[in-house]
Amino acid sequence: MNLETIHPGVYRVDLGMVNAYLLEDQGRWLIVDTGTPGSEGALLSALREAGGNPGDVAAILVTHLHADHSGSLAALKELTGAPAWMHPVDADAVRQGVSMRSAQPAPGVLNWLLVKVVMAARGPMDIAPAEVERELVHGEVLDFAGGVRVIHAPGHAAGQVCLWVERDGGVLLAADAASRMMGLGYPPIFEDQEEGLQTLRRLANLTFQTACFGHGNPLRESAAEVFQQKWGGR
Numbered sequence: 001m002n003l004e005t006i007h008p009g010v011y012r013v014d015l016g017m018v019n020a021y022l023l024e025d026q027g028r029w030l031i032v033d034t035g036t037p038g039s040e041g042a043l044l045s046a047l048r049e050a051g052g053n054p055g056d057v058a059a060i061l062v063t064h065l066h067a068d069h070s071g072s073l074a075a076l077k078e079l080t081g082a083p084a085w086m087h088p089v090d091a092d093a094v095r096q097g098v099s100m101r102s103a104q105p106a107p108g109v110l111n112w113l114l115v116k117v118v119m120a121a122r123g124p125m126d127i128a129p130a131e132v133e134r135e136l137v138h139g140e141v142l143d144f145a146g147g148v149r150v151i152h153a154p155g156h157a158a159g160q161v162c163l164w165v166e167r168d169g170g171v172l173l174a175a176d177a178a179s180r181m182m183g184l185g186y187p188p189i190f191e192d193q194e195e196g197l198q199t200l201r202r203l204a205n206l207t208f209q210t211a212c213f214g215h216g217n218p219l220r221e222s223a224a225e226v227f228q229q230k231w232g233g234r
Helices: 041-048 073-080 086-093 109-122 193-203 222-230
Strands: 004-008 009-012 020-024 028-032 056-060 084-086 148-152 161-167 171-173 209-210
Touching: 004 041, 004 209, 009 041, 020 171, 028 041, 041 073, 056 073, 084 086, 084 222, 209 222
Parallel strands: 028 056, 056 084, 171 209
Antiparallel strands: 004 009, 009 020, 020 028, 148 161, 161 171
């Protein structure tokens, strides 16, 4: 586990193959994504290292249903007492312990191989059902850290959301709308590829200096311009 400061009050928690994030606002904390099942201890250790405690967690926001993002939600809810926030489409799945719908590899041989190798090694991953108390709406601004805007970002998953922290030059928590495992590129899988491409074009129109991803390292300089060059935009 590795804790990295992205901006004041915004931290990345490297859980190995997947990242989670911590946002701080005057002693309140927002956990963004929960890693695979069994990641709750590492996440709470990172929270303490950043200066928080389990009782300080105001909410746990899960960007989408996949088990590497929702896997420890039920355990973290029990340990922190915090409510969960998700888009309604994926909230319905997580309430039932469902963490995957039908999806196809993204374009490219490397994505096809990655999906085949990972799925063969890991197989489908079960998650414990968890209640989701708040259903997020596209465009709403969360009263947290100076305002965090919710961006519905379907494609990789129908109920995926990204978070746009508009202060500090703009920080985009892109979830799995894009990946930076082998350079900036597509996520390994799409539920709907065309929706995913439309999402990337919409994200490229936002203003942000830094982009953070569910998988891979942050893009820290002129990130919106890099998105525009790759996927269009203005």
